[in-house]
Amino acid sequence: MACSSGSNAKMSSPNVSTPVMAVTPDAVDQKTSPAVFEIFGKIWNVQARLGQGVSASVYRVSSGRASSAVKEFQVDAQGGDYGYLKESSVLEKIQGHKNIVTLYGMFTNHNPFGVATHCLLLELLDVSVSELLVRVSNQGHSMWLIQHCARDVLEALSFLHREGYVHADLKPRNILWSADDECFKLIDFGLSFKEGHQDVKYIQTDGYRAPEAELQNSLAQAGLESDSGCTTAVDLWSLGIILLEMFSGIKLKETVKSQEWKDNSSAIVDHIFSSNAVVYPAIPVFHLRDLIKSMLHNDPKLRSTAEAALINPFFSIPFDIIEDMKEECQKYGTVVSLLIPKENPGKGQVFVEYANAGDSKEAQRLLTGRTFDGKFVVTTFYPLSAYKRGYLYQTVQ
Incomplete structure (x- = not known):
């Protein structure tokens, strides 16, 4: 955003020209990462991990001019390719929904050392909810x-x-924004399974x-079998926590592990909303809390389904x-x-005049660095006198 020595500011939210994912890309380590992939007879250069x-x-x-994402699977401990087969199989069967990452194809990569790895060629998406949470600095996202x-996530679910299918690993890092389609999409189906046939x-x-x-995992660690597998309700629980984090701007990992949460999670949700409600309109807050x-009932049978959640008044x-x-x-x-x-x-810019320079x-x-409508915010100071006289630059100066 931008202001002059006076109190006017100019905020620009241009389209992201270079898509990036939620995790900050590492510089490509040429010793451990491929420099190129040959995909369907065409050479693709690796830009970042x-x-x-x-x-x-x-x-x-x-x-x-084309950009994509490649997911390269390592050979597992048993020398097999279970992870690749599982995720590619699920993705192939659920293609076509606007809120699920697009699978372009599958291929085998042969590196210079003679090792063959299985890969997925995927749609390249932009920032994840995980990165958006980092940027809010303990302040919740907008309604x-x-x-x-x-x-978007409920439509996908x-x-x-x-x-x-059960996604089984819904978290902020697995929800990414698509600037091209202007919507959020789900990724990473490596733990997904058919309901009633849980193989993970x-x-x-x-x-x-x-x-x-959590109970099933504990039993498995003790070498015991649970009576039944998990259902689609686990995905709704995860989404409930994600939305609560987006509203509060706070990571809740330690909170949901606490005894207080286990004793009365509803009271904690109420407290989070009462602490943040002052900056939001009352009616949307009430519906979002509801x-x-x-989604956060301890009993999965009492949890909302994705279809039922979509008709909540919050979406109207x-x-x-x-x-x-x-x-x-x-x-x-002010x-x-x-x-x-x-x-x-001035098209594409937002000019904000504050009461004082501070x-x-x-x-x-x-x-x-924040985002609005899926676009990154770039800010700069702008002359108050020019703003008052209606002189607006076409681009950020």
Whole structure:
């Protein structure tokens, strides 16, 4: 955001020209990472490693103007390719939904040392909810973003559950924004399974793990079998925690592991909402709290389904992006005026006038790097006299 020595500020939220994923890309280590992939007879250059796990690494690759993501699987401890076969099988069967990452194809990569690895060529997405949570610095996201994310994920889960699948590892890092499609999408189906045919004992990530999955994991560690497998309800629990984190701006891993949470999670949810409600309109807060609570019943049979959650009144409330920006900017000081030109000059910019220069400087510091409507915020100071006279630059100076 930008202000002059006066109190006017200019905020720009340009489209992201270079897609990035939630995890900060590592510089490619040429000793451990491939420099290129040959995919269907075409050479793709590795630009960055986007993430690395126990069983696979994800890279951003490009060929000409095209960019994609490659997920390269390592050979497992038994010398097999279970992880690759599992995820590719699930992805093939659930393709076609706008809120699920697109699988372009599968291929085998032969590195210079003669080792063959199995790979997935995937749609390249942008920032994840995990990165968005880091950026809010203990301040919750706007209602517009929370509503957008909740609806998109519920649409994906509704489809996934109708197809009989449980995602089983829903967490902020596995929900990514697509700037091209202007929606959130689910990724990483390595732990997914057909409901009633659970072939993975240890599911979900700590902090987003449903009580029944926690019990199942504990039994498995003790060498015991649980009476029944987990159901689609585990995904709703995870989403409830994610939305609560987006609202509060606080990671809740330690909270949900506490005895207080186990004794009365509903009271903790109420406390979180009462502590943050002052910066949000009352009616949306009430409906969002009700939506989240419906996902966090300890008994999975009482939890809301994805389809039922989608008809919660929270989704009938229209959140205007302009009001959303004003609401966000007011967190840092008194906003005198806010202007979003719809045509040049100034199109694509947001001009925010604060009551004093101190508030403007604080807003500039805290808003830079945030996102609105899936776009990164770049901020700069702008001459108050030019703003008052209606002289608006076409681009950030």
